[in-house]
Amino acid sequence: MTKTLSIRPDGTKDRAEGPLLEIRRVSKAFGGLMALMGVSLRVWPGQIKGLIGPNGAGKTTLFNLITGMLRPTSGDIRFQGRSIVGLSPFQIAALGIARTFQNVQLFRGMTVLEHVLVGGHRHSRSGLLGAILRTPRMQREEEEAQARAWAILKRVGLAEWADRPAESLPLGLQRILEIARALAVGPQLMLLDEPGAGLNPMEKARLAELIRSLNAEGMTVLLVEHDMSLVMGLADEIAVLDYGQLIAEGPPEAIRQDPRVIAAYLGEEDEVGHAARG
Amino acid sequence: MRRTAFSPNFFGFAIGIPLILVIGALEAFRPLGLSLPALTGGLLTLDTMIRVGLFTIILVGLNLLMGYAGQASLGQAAFYGMGAFFSAILTVQARLLGLPLALTAAWWWPWLVMFVGALLVGLTAYGIGRPILRLRGHYLAMATLGLGIVIYILLRENLGLSHLNLTGGFDGIQGIPRLRMGELVLWPAWRYFFLVWLFAFGAIALGLRVVHSRVGRALRAIHGSEMAAESVGVEVSHYKAMIFGLSAAMAALAGSLYAHFQTAVIPATFGFGPSLELVVMSAVGGMASIWGAPFGALAILLVQEALRTQLHRIIPNAQGEFEAIAFGLILVLIMLFLPEGLTTGGLRWLRSRPRLRPRWG
Numbered sequence: 001m002t003k004t005l006s007i008r009p010d011g012t013k014d015r016a017e018g019p020l021l022e023i024r025r026v027s028k029a030f031g032g033l034m035a036l037m038g039v040s041l042r043v044w045p046g047q048i049k050g051l052i053g054p055n056g057a058g059k060t061t062l063f064n065l066i067t068g069m070l071r072p073t074s075g076d077i078r079f080q081g082r083s084i085v086g087l088s089p090f091q092i093a094a095l096g097i098a099r100t101f102q103n104v105q106l107f108r109g110m111t112v113l114e115h116v117l118v119g120g121h122r123h124s125r126s127g128l129l130g131a132i133l134r135t136p137r138m139q140r141e142e143e144e145a146q147a148r149a150w151a152i153l154k155r156v157g158l159a160e161w162a163d164r165p166a167e168s169l170p171l172g173l174q175r176i177l178e179i180a181r182a183l184a185v186g187p188q189l190m191l192l193d194e195p196g197a198g199l200n201p202m203e204k205a206r207l208a209e210l211i212r213s214l215n216a217e218g219m220t221v222l223l224v225e226h227d228m229s230l231v232m233g234l235a236d237e238i239a240v241l242d243y244g245q246l247i248a249e250g251p252p253e254a255i256r257q258d259p260r261v262i263a264a265y266l267g268e269e270d271e272v273g274h275a276a277r278g
Numbered sequence: 279m280r281r282t283a284f285s286p287n288f289f290g291f292a293i294g295i296p297l298i299l300v301i302g303a304l305e306a307f308r309p310l311g312l313s314l315p316a317l318t319g320g321l322l323t324l325d326t327m328i329r330v331g332l333f334t335i336i337l338v339g340l341n342l343l344m345g346y347a348g349q350a351s352l353g354q355a356a357f358y359g360m361g362a363f364f365s366a367i368l369t370v371q372a373r374l375l376g377l378p379l380a381l382t383a384a385w386w387w388p389w390l391v392m393f394v395g396a397l398l399v400g401l402t403a404y405g406i407g408r409p410i411l412r413l414r415g416h417y418l419a420m421a422t423l424g425l426g427i428v429i430y431i432l433l434r435e436n437l438g439l440s441h442l443n444l445t446g447g448f449d450g451i452q453g454i455p456r457l458r459m460g461e462l463v464l465w466p467a468w469r470y471f472f473l474v475w476l477f478a479f480g481a482i483a484l485g486l487r488v489v490h491s492r493v494g495r496a497l498r499a500i501h502g503s504e505m506a507a508e509s510v511g512v513e514v515s516h517y518k519a520m521i522f523g524l525s526a527a528m529a530a531l532a533g534s535l536y537a538h539f540q541t542a543v544i545p546a547t548f549g550f551g552p553s554l555e556l557v558v559m560s561a562v563g564g565m566a567s568i569w570g571a572p573f574g575a576l577a578i579l580l581v582q583e584a585l586r587t588q589l590h591r592i593i594p595n596a597q598g599e600f601e602a603i604a605f606g607l608i609l610v611l612i613m614l615f616l617p618e619g620l621t622t623g624g625l626r627w628l629r630s631r632p633r634l635r636p637r638w639g
């Protein structure tokens with residue numbers, strides 16, 4: 001069904017190597033509510049793929065399925081050619097998928113630096129015994145982890161905030177911190193869930209710049225965003241969800257003019273919006 | 279980790295260790311007839327200080343579990359009891375188990391039992407913790423409470439093997455031997471006091487090291503957001519069970535030390551009431567602090583002691599219930615005015631600079 005809808009653009013990216021992430025006819029039911037219905041989607045290496053849709057369309061649900069926080073009712077999700085359905089979130093992170101959260105998920109009481117250190121958790125091995133005995137390996141790993149974390153903080157421009165409690169940061173920087181924490185995982189694919197929500201124009205510009213430069217360094221991004229100009233400016237391809245179904249997919253210019261997309265968003269203002277909430 | 283100028287950890291050891299040495303020496307030599315009770319107006323005895331040390335060991339573990347990892351345990355005294363009874367059974371009931379006297383009479387036998395006991399209790403708790411710690415909030419509290427009660431009843435009912443009478447039922451086990459180091463018996467009390475505080479400072483050092491490590495960060499992250507922690511590759515269920523296991527092992531170790539101190543154990547010492555008391559001590563000292571452990575234990579033991587000896591002066595025919603009421607009132611007041619506990623809350627109040635959130639131990 002979605003096959004006919006999907007518009008394969010003549011992208012500049014090399015698509016010979018196969019998709020990084022492939023979602024195959026995935027459905028998710030919450031009791032009687034179908035949050036996703038037979039959604040198929042591909043994310044190619046090196047691209048920024050936009051995922052848009054009205055409130056309640058199922059975007060966050062799709063992220064939760066990809067990261068293993070929820071299990072699809074049916075369908076398959078493949079990362080680098082291998083099915084990841086049924087794996088735990090921590091295993092999926094280890095494979096190279098990191099995410100941010102629509103409602104910022106910080107570790108209360110921990111500093112900015114510590115957030116990024118936790119992000120790099122999987123790059124060290126020392127456990128409880130290493131910590132108690134302060135083994136040389138643990139100390140070396142700790143130094144390496146600190147160095148990596150500082151490099152990431154500098155990279156995203158949060159170094160001067162390193163020792164501040166994360167919850168004391170303005171929202172714009174909290175969202176950047178979530179990206180920094182995800183970066184520390186060392187992922188091939190980043191899932192960003194409305195990173196621009198609640199940010200002022202200046203913060204949004206900074207965010208867009210960061211995403212663009214990460215992508216330029218080779219990071220593949222799947223971006224959920226309500227701010228049309230932000231997502232249109234960043235993504236090289238956009239998929240549109242509405243009521244759990246993929247209604248359009250293609251380059252930003254095509255999506256902007258797609259009558260189904262316009263209809264979905266027009267409806268959001270009035271009765272459809274109510275229906276989605278109720 | 280990168281704290282330099284003023285480290286409360288340094289001061290903690292620099293003040294705490296000499297203090298313990300002085301108290302121990304005072305009691306050992308009694309110079310000029312001075313003693314700890316005499317100097318403190320009867321408020322502090324060596325016995326109380328030994329208990330503070332034992333509870334410190336348990337509370338460091340409990341604080342790691344509750345204050346850092348954010349997982350409640352209302353059954354911690356049961357692990358304390360498991361350690362105590364493990365030592366008691368394997369040193370006193372050896373004949374029932376068919377262990378050769380040559381083995382159980384050796385000076386190192388109780389030590390071996392103590393460490394093996396702590397290890398076994400820790401591993402058991404890890405195993406139980408994997409499923410139980412999936413529960414959150416009140417549900418976890420109820421589950422650990424239930425677990426504590428089950429273990430207490432098992433101790434009381436001879437582990438269900440009444441024909442063996444291993445735990446001695448209600449009456450418990452008497453005649454547990456004193457610990458020895460070769461020929462040296464760790465008694466009188468001041469010797470045991472040194473031993474217990476050696477373990478207590480060891481527990482504090484261990485707690486601090488865990489907190490300031492990758493493991494400690496993972497635990498605090500789980501406390502903050504399990505979802506986010508898992509999303510960066512932290513195996514949440516493993517870490518939760520692991521710290522549950524560690525806290526249980528520490529409680530068991532304290533239990534063994536208690537058994538050889540008291541030389542008699544009864545199940546009632548390890549029931550629900552004591553579990554609750556441990557949580558109160560933890561809260562009063564400051565759950566999210568390692569140094570809160572000795573202060574919480576000391577504060578509560580002192581309050582109990584004071585209530586027991588002084589309450590009848592204020593309310594002449596006060597009974598046990600008044601003790602409990604006064605105890606509860608004090609707890610409510612502390613939660614209202616120092617919700618982070620004596621150490622963390624106190625330090626913050628002293629400095630009253632929000633930027634310097636106490637993160638250390």
Ligand SMILES: Nc1ncnc2c1ncn2[C@@H]1O[C@H](COP(=O)(O)OP(=O)(O)OP(=O)(O)O)[C@@H](O)[C@H]1O
Nearest residue numbers: 030035053054055056057058059060061062102276
């Ligand atoms: N855990 C859940 N249990 C039950 N229903 C859920 C759950 N998560 C999401 N839903 C429902 O699934 C639908 C899709 O929600 P989802 O959060 O994925 O939408 P979204 O596209 O991210 O919306 P928004 O733009 O508002 O973030 C909604 O109707 C929502 O109420």
Ligand SMILES: [Mg+2]
Nearest residue numbers: 059060061102
């Ligand atoms: Mg959403």
